[in-house]
Amino acid sequence: MQKIVLRTQHIEEYANDNAIRSYQQQVSEIHQHLHASISSDTENIPTGWLQDPLEANQDLIAEIECISREICRKSDILIVIGVGGSYLGAKAIHDALGSYFTKKDDVEVIFIGNQLSSDYLNQLMDYIQDKEVYVNVISKSGTTLEPAINFRIIREFIEKKYGFYAQQHIIVTTDQENGLLKKASELNNYRHLTIPENIGGRFSVLTPVGLLPAVVCGVNIRDLLAGASSAATELSSPNLDVNPAYQYAVIRNILLNQGHQVEILSVFEPKLKYFQEWWKQLFGESEGKNHTGIFPTSTIYTTDLHSIGQYVQDGRRFLFETILSIAEPEQDITVPFLADDFDALNYLTDKSLHEINTIAKDATMKAHANGAIPVIELNIEKLDAYHLGYLFYFFMKACAMSAYLLNVNPFDQPGVEEYKKNISSLLNSTSKEYKLS
Ligand SMILES: O=P(O)(O)OC[C@H]1O[C@](O)(CO)[C@@H](O)[C@@H]1O
Numbered sequence: 330m331q332k333i334v335l336r337t338q339h340i341e342e343y344a345n346d347n348a349i350r351s352y353q354q355q356v357s358e359i360h361q362h363l364h365a366s367i368s369s370d371t372e373n374i375p376t377g378w379l380q381d382p383l384e385a386n387q388d389l390i391a392e393i394e395c396i397s398r399e400i401c402r403k404s405d406i407l408i409v410i411g412v413g414g415s416y417l418g419a420k421a422i423h424d425a426l427g428s429y430f431t432k433k434d435d436v437e438v439i440f441i442g443n444q445l446s447s448d449y450l451n452q453l454m455d456y457i458q459d460k461e462v463y464v465n466v467i468s469k470s471g472t473t474l475e476p477a478i479n480f481r482i483i484r485e486f487i488e489k490k491y492g493f494y495a496q497q498h499i500i501v502t503t504d505q506e507n508g509l510l511k512k513a514s515e516l517n518n519y520r521h522l523t524i525p526e527n528i529g530g531r532f533s534v535l536t537p538v539g540l541l542p543a544v545v546c547g548v549n550i551r552d553l554l555a556g557a558s559s560a561a562t563e564l565s566s567p568n569l570d571v572n573p574a575y576q577y578a579v580i581r582n583i584l585l586n587q588g589h590q591v592e593i594l595s596v597f598e599p600k601l602k603y604f605q606e607w608w609k610q611l612f613g614e615s616e617g618k619n620h621t622g623i624f625p626t627s628t629i630y631t632t633d634l635h636s637i638g639q640y641v642q643d644g645r646r647f648l649f650e651t652i653l654s655i656a657e658p659e660q661d662i663t664v665p666f667l668a669d670d671f672d673a674l675n676y677l678t679d680k681s682l683h684e685i686n687t688i689a690k691d692a693t694m695k696a697h698a699n700g701a702i703p704v705i706e707l708n709i710e711k712l713d714a715y716h717l718g719y720l721f722y723f724f725m726k727a728c729a730m731s732a733y734l735l736n737v738n739p740f741d742q743p744g745v746e747e748y749k750k751n752i753s754s755l756l757n758s759t760s761k762e763y764k765l766s
Pocket residue numbers: 412413414415467468469470471472473476530531614742745
């Protein structure tokens with residue numbers, strides 16, 4: 330059985346089977362190019378993530394689990410420092426597979442280094458003052474400003490708190506050889522986990538970048554990787570008829586060519602909020618270049634049906650929507666019978682909340698489709714580690730295909746460098762004219 334079911338009944342008038350199949354040759358060529366790059370010594374394309382992630386991490390799993398056991402034994406809090414691809418995947422796993430409310434004996438995982446709020450950092454320092462703390466600082470380049478500044482401040486805190494033993498509390502996840510963080514970890518004897526050279530930031534969730542925080546959150550990373558491994562096998566065919574990741578990529582391309590420039594990834598499960606954020610970085614940084622690409626955004630329903638839903642239904646028509654739905658909830662709950670029926674809801678007695686949520690999803694899809702929004706549905710059986718691993722791989726593969734269909738390089742992000750250059754020159758500036766306002 331397919332782990333992700335792609336439902337296309339609401340896009341047939343925009344992208345029918347013939348239109349999709351007309352891409353077959355282009356898709357086969359791109360597929361060939363992507364897969365050939367894995368084993369090629371000459372082509373420097375960072376496609377390490379395409380390899381079976383379970384096999385690729387085999388030697389690391391035990392080491393990561395061992396570090397995690399130590400963190401869980403000795404600390405109350407794990408601070409994970411990182412931004413972009415060094416943050417969003419781990420946070421997505423944490424939220425999607427964790428509980429909405431922290432359980433008493435859990436290690437609390439706090440993600441920092443993804444913004445520059447001084448209030449946040451001050452309040453965090455107060456909060457962790459009397460707690461046992463470990464730090465996992467994650468940066469492939471080792472030079473990104475936000476995590477670097479946060480690490481500098483937290484490191485000082487850890488050194489004051491633990492003195493001689495401070496190095497025990499810091500785990501660095503960075504490049505094998507390059508970067509300031511790698512140097513610092515050698516100099517200070519920090520434990521070091523490697524981000525493979527041929528895997529870029531936004532494709533790195535299934536490396537130690539996502540895996541160490543995930544185990545500390547109590548996630549079975551063997552299941553996560555097993556899901557991704559199944560995806561690597563099941564999505565390995567260039568044949569569009571049997572590869573839903575490529576079908577999704579092609580449908581996006583057809584819709585963009587028709588003027589649908591914005592894709593909303595919508596969910597009916599708030600736990601997926603950071604999965605949506607991970608997806609936005611993946612597609613936004615991979616496709617948004619040379620003045621092309623689909624702008625990725627997201628909504629959480631039913632909440633957003635009562636705000637932005639009005640625009641989706643009835644505003645300007647340049648959108649399409651991808652609904653990521655889950656067939657089975659982890660736990661369900663039924664509507665109780667009330668003797669006085671004060672709210673007139675007795676007609677729903679014994680209906681489960683998940684059933685009602687699913688009906689809301691179907692009603693939304695129908696309404697949006699009737700409002701001239703092309704609606705795709707991607708359905709998984711349940712939200713567990715296995716299916717989440719599958720989803721990560723599915724979207725990474727779809728994204729690489731989708732970017733190449735646009736004729737852009739999925740693996741660079743020249744636009745972000747512009748901001749980095751500017752901030753660094755402004756910070757270095759001695760000019761009196763530049764003042765913080
Ligand atoms: O892991 P690093 O090198 O700190 O980079 C973090 C993020 O910054 C970016 O370079 C730009 O946002 C992303 O591509 C990357 O995921």
